[in-house]
Amino acid sequence: GQQVMQIPQYQHVQEGEDFTTYCNSSTTLSNIQWYKQRPGGHPVFLIQLVKSGEVKKQKRLTFQFGEAKKNSSLHITATQTTDVGTYFCAGLIQGAQKLVFGQGTRLTINP
Amino acid sequence: DAGVTQSPTHLIKTRGQHVTLRCSPISGHKSVSWYQQVLGQGPQFIFQYYEKEERGRGNFPDRFSARQFPNYSSELNVNALLLGDSALYLCASSFSNYGYTFGSGTRLTVV
Secondary structure, three states: OOEEEOOOOEEEEEEEOOEEEEEEEEOEEEEEEEEEEOOOOOOOOEEEOOOOOOOEOOOEEEEEEEEOOOOEEEEEEEOOHHHOOOEEEEHHHHEOOOOEEOOOEEEEEOO | OOOEEEEEEEEEEEEOOOOEEEEOOOOOOOEEEEEOOOOOOOOEEEEEEOOOEEEOOOOOOOOOEEOOOOOOEEEEOOOOOOOHHEEEEEEEEEOOOOOEEEEEEEEEEEE
């Protein structure tokens, strides 16, 4: 079946360190979306990437979409305690009307 | 402007019962998707509806059904509840599959 794999499952960093989570799909994606979910909350949309090789930045967050449109990454520079949460990638499967989520990377930060 | 609203917020049901969950999308959004999220995992796609028609279905048994009404609100129905159906059920609305906006979810507990 169509799968979106995300690693690592957990990441603990010291405040100020960088953080990266990686996402891989078994099939080509129409787009990749990233969401953040705080403990006890619901996923909140961060960004969408559509084009092959696309790179987008939001302040300390950098998002990349692979050339083959099968992989993506989120990099956070100099983490802050407000970055705590679980980051999910979600791929829109080409030709199918479903947004498939990865398992998420849970980020915890030591202040 | 109201976001995605879901009701009820919490629900406790007994095995074998059925449940109906409700969702009102953001005004102007014609697409509604339903997801099941078990603690510690990513949201699992159940259904997507667009303009009252089912556009996508995930790998869930026929006990799960949904519909979308002329005002674009939606219901998710689950029959013959099992303990394993206990989860957070999320509804998301979107405009053309761009950036889903999630509701706060319905926490279903089956006992």
